[in-house]
Amino acid sequence: MIFFDEDDIYLSQLSGLAEAIHSGVTTVMDHSHAITTAGRAKQCIKATVESGIRSIYCAAPFSMPESLNPMAMGDTAAQHAKQIDIIKELAKEKPLGGSGNDGRLCLGLGFDTMYYIPQEIARDMLDFAVEHDMPLTVHDVPRYNLPALKHLRDKNLPTHKVTLSHTCDPAPEDIVFVKDKNIGIVSTPESEMAMSHGHPSGLQFFRSDCRAGLGIDSPAISSGDLFTQMRLALQEYRMRQNATYHHCGKLPDVVPARTDEVLYMATLGGARAIHMEDQIGSLEVGKFADITVIRIDSPSMIASVDYSTALVTHCSAADVNSVMVNGEWVKRNGELLKVNWNDLKGKLQMSRARLEKKWEGVDWDWSKDELKDAWYLRDVLE
Template sequence: MAHPRPLLIRNARLLTMVDGVDETRGDVLVADGVIRAIGGRIDHADADIIDAADGILMPGFVDTHRHVWQTQLRSVAGDWSLFDYFVRMRMIYSAFYDAEDVWLGNHIGALEALNAGVTTMVDHCHIINSPDHADAALQGLIDAGGRGVFCYGLFGNPRGHDPLVMDTDPGWLVADARRLATSRAFSDQDRMLFGLAPAEAEAMPMADLLREVRLARDLGAHSISLHVAMGAYDQRHRVVQHLADAGQLGPDLLFVHGATLTAAEQAAMAEAGAGLSVTPETEMQMGMGHPLAFTARAAGVRTGLGIDIVSNYAGCMFRQMQMMLQSARARTNAAIEARGEAPRRITPTAREVLRLATLGGAEALHLEDRIGSIEAGKRADLILVRTDTLSMCPTIDAVAAIVLNAAAADVDMVMVDGRMIKRHGALVDVAWPDLAARLQASSTRITTAAGAVDPRPIEAMAAGVFANLI
């Protein structure tokens, strides 16, 4: 529910993220969950006043790809390749999650995102071991209060490890996805939209992938999330090109990673209105190619950023912006230096990466009419970042400070649909000590059980899928 009275945010430094508009100063009026007026001095007799005290008011971040369920496995993937991730996370840890574990992972993971100013998030959820798991995953997100797309994963997780037992008849997943898509969980609210995540686009016959894409469209999925073109792991699958050749590219497709997308594939995506989610830290660590965000954006692709696996990385957008920006600058500078020259200007800019993390993400999800910028008529998904903290004082350039200096601790206020989620630097109505104790107990149980599994037979099996490993 939105705040019961209008909210008037005063004295803010405004980063509206409207193209062509630089930092301004003024007030923002919010009523019934919607931005009603922006800029200058606004007076409203019935409004509750929030003094922004020269804080930076901006749209909430849009995370276009995250596996939220892995929250209680923080740091296990610190030195993993994609092969390690597949063997251990997808084929071992996942089997030991019960429905309560999934609710905890998704709920606390969503709270972590909100605490860091991420107001919209795509959950590519491949921990659906039963209908109860699906319900718990969705409910965990809804209970946290953020906006997003819940992409029901059709990947069949293992049932046991001695020997490895896979679900050989995942037809129940299709039936359950249909059940959940038409349930009251979605019809009773519009903050969380239904999406679908096919099993694995590059590890299945194209006929099967097309069948799952058709299923998603039959169910009215807002987004269809697919991992594709992952560096040398890609092995020239060219999933995007095959979908284009089949006439199946469309605005509901959200491709993830995409480092080895060809120019032709990018052009086809741009024409079809398909989105791309780039997750810089994963791609650089796991050998999945150089993050493509700026290249794809220049090609006209609707492009946003994602955090990906919280079993390794902090669930905030600040670090992903930094990784994306500086890695692209390093690559550009290296090409100049290879010619024996030095750069006169540094590109890309901080403004460009901040756009990817806000309005760009909204565009990738075809939600730019609702979120991603501060404009009258859009939903009031707003964050206020303090400029008087040790890391933010003084703030001379608001854009550069958000991208290169700010952290989750500097986020003073977060609202979604005009409802206060974080205020005065703390989440509202969250009993953290109890949640922390439950999460720790869940983590201990899962990691202990997974630690007893011998990974060598699974590694031998998986080596056939990752044929070009060294």
């Protein structure tokens, strides 16, 4: 964050949400590490309201370096306390972000730092989230020293509206805990495989009748559409299950996972994972009108007979014709309506050029090496 000003934050937030809408995504649970200052948080929220997407904006206290080469983290306790105060002030805003928010944006909490701060401070913040009915999301990646599930269980912490990201390779007792505590699991197969989290396990949780959905972890390193995630989740699970047959010299008579399972996980399963299944995720009387319209006359879809299967095996963001959120068209006939893309892309290109100039002289290999210690990963890397 030492490199980004508030305008950069605004542009990146708006462009990321524009990509989501363009790709047919109507709702995001946004784990936001941009609240290093109140101004940056406000810019994220402003961009979210302007985009038209439905969002749980999970403001996340997070320690950021104050300098690079060498890396200096500064007073992390003071940073964290300041960020907690920002979140508590945001919780007073009704509606969040001002009158332009018609209800499709609400405040949540991203709380990876609960592992590293004094336990009484972490518990106080979790109690605050429960008191204010704030959804909570935490990365659960023990290999990266983020053991959310174990921490919640061992410390007997509140699990009200909790959603865990990733949770790969769960033990049987992990699945029991998730189900008993009504915890949501969002699997992001692309980033989980790329970042060595483990085997994507969303389908395993889904088949155990847990709140399990599919998501996207950082469009900076992954594709921004759920069609890609559905295919990866499906085929990775099939590959692993197929291997158990190959080991015995056999082939499966029936494919081990079905397209309807991952399609559910990308829609109503995702809504269940973020505890919003009574409001979104399916077309029902009483739910919000969040609708994605897919073309069936495109080159990839024209030969389809079973459209539900084709949504998983053939569809892409290019086939998303229109998107409605909260009864309002935010994309129509291929065009974004709330975001002026031609104007935004020019500003993004200018911002990128300026930032690249600003980054000249930074030794990124040095910085990456320092991160190994900052994230306590030195001993497990080879």
